[in-house]
Amino acid sequence: MEVQEARRMHHAMIHEADRQVCPDDYSVILISKSLQQRRRIEALLPSQEFTVRAYSVIRVALCEIDECEPDLVILHDESLSESGLRSIHRVRGVTNVPLVVLSECTDEMTRVKSLQVGADLVISADECEEPFACQQIRALLRRVKIEREAHKASGRSITRGALQLSPDFQTVTWHGAPVDLTRSLFKIIHLLSERPMHVLTRENIQDLVYGDNGLVNERTIDSHIKRLRQKFRETDPDFDAIETIYGVGYRFRAEADSLSSESLMPLQA
Structure with a gap:
């Protein structure tokens, strides 16, 4: 019990530290055919930091991404088979914002293929249960923000x-x-x-x-x-x-x- 309480407090401290470092309100478009998974992923992202709009149909989500570009796209696909990889490619066809892929199938080859076709980060279903998953997403968003600031300093027009x-x-x-x-x-x-x-x-x-x-x-x-x-x-x-x-x-x-x-x-x- 003491170990569990210590772990809970540690996670709470990390979460609070992340909120202080990253106060932005990020807009997120979440794509998943599964209502259960959409709710599970929404619960992963603190509402104080992330405004999530969830879609079950990828075509509708792509139109929304095109119309009002979010800060982050999360795509859930159970198997990441050819259709799942094609979905990643379709998202990349309309936006270059950070793309996080969540899947129940995340063996090494699947992760590599997902990254090759456009994913920035691949998270397994098991990792969704851990605070580390949200920390990875925050780290990705911070990195992109830093890169954009660097481009701004040296950007052309x-x-x-x-x-x-x-x-x-x-x-x-x-x-x-x-x-x-x-x-x-x-x-x-x-x-x-x-x-x-x-x-x-x-x-x-x-x-x-x-x-x-x-x-x-x-x-x-x-x-x-x-x-x-x-x-x-x-x-x-x-x-x-x-x-x-x-x-x-x-x-x-x-x-x-x-x-x-x-x-x-x-x-x-």
């Missing part, structure tokens, strides 16, 4: 007339005013602004931004371009820098003094 864009921090301003974009919309404006006046077909945008994501088609690209324009017009009602070249695709029209010979080079697909 793209300026095209009134547009200023930071690829490292996914930030965009127009005439100095911030424009709040989802990850997908940021990818599109980043792609267009890298080669101003260069016309990109819908297929170009689909391939270069979304890769082999089966959820995206050319009509999706049109919808995203419309939303992208709306976002900029919330800041500047006269925004018209994204042009439609009918029958071809889209281009970003920059001011003449922001163009360079490099920006006019052909785009490499």
Whole structure:
């Protein structure tokens, strides 16, 4: 009993120390077909630190990730067979935020394959019962935060007339005013602004931004371009820098003094 009490107090002290070091409120999207596992994983994450939204259908979760990028994605898959590894790949197709995979099957080869296709951390079902699991997640989030701060210190930016864009921090301003974009919309404006006046077909945008994501088609690209324009017009009602070249695709029209010979080079697909 004394050993158990000492262990409980030790875990409590670690938990309190972690809360003091990591006061952030992280947004989490949890994907699991099992209601029991969703509840179990939610119980693992203290509500003071983690705001969890749980989904049983991966397609719905991917749409939510794309619309409102979380700080962390947790994917539960019982076997991590080919379908489970494909799910990891699908998540990676829409976001590069930390991805934690939980599974009942976590032999060495399964862990290696999961990491190879995009997982940042693989935790076994047994480990979910231990405080160490939450500590690993906190450590991953801290590492990512430190890396982002380092990128910020040395980060590059793209300026095209009134547009200023930071690829490292996914930030965009127009005439100095911030424009709040989802990850997908940021990818599109980043792609267009890298080669101003260069016309990109819908297929170009689909391939270069979304890769082999089966959820995206050319009509999706049109919808995203419309939303992208709306976002900029919330800041500047006269925004018209994204042009439609009918029958071809889209281009970003920059001011003449922001163009360079490099920006006019052909785009490499």
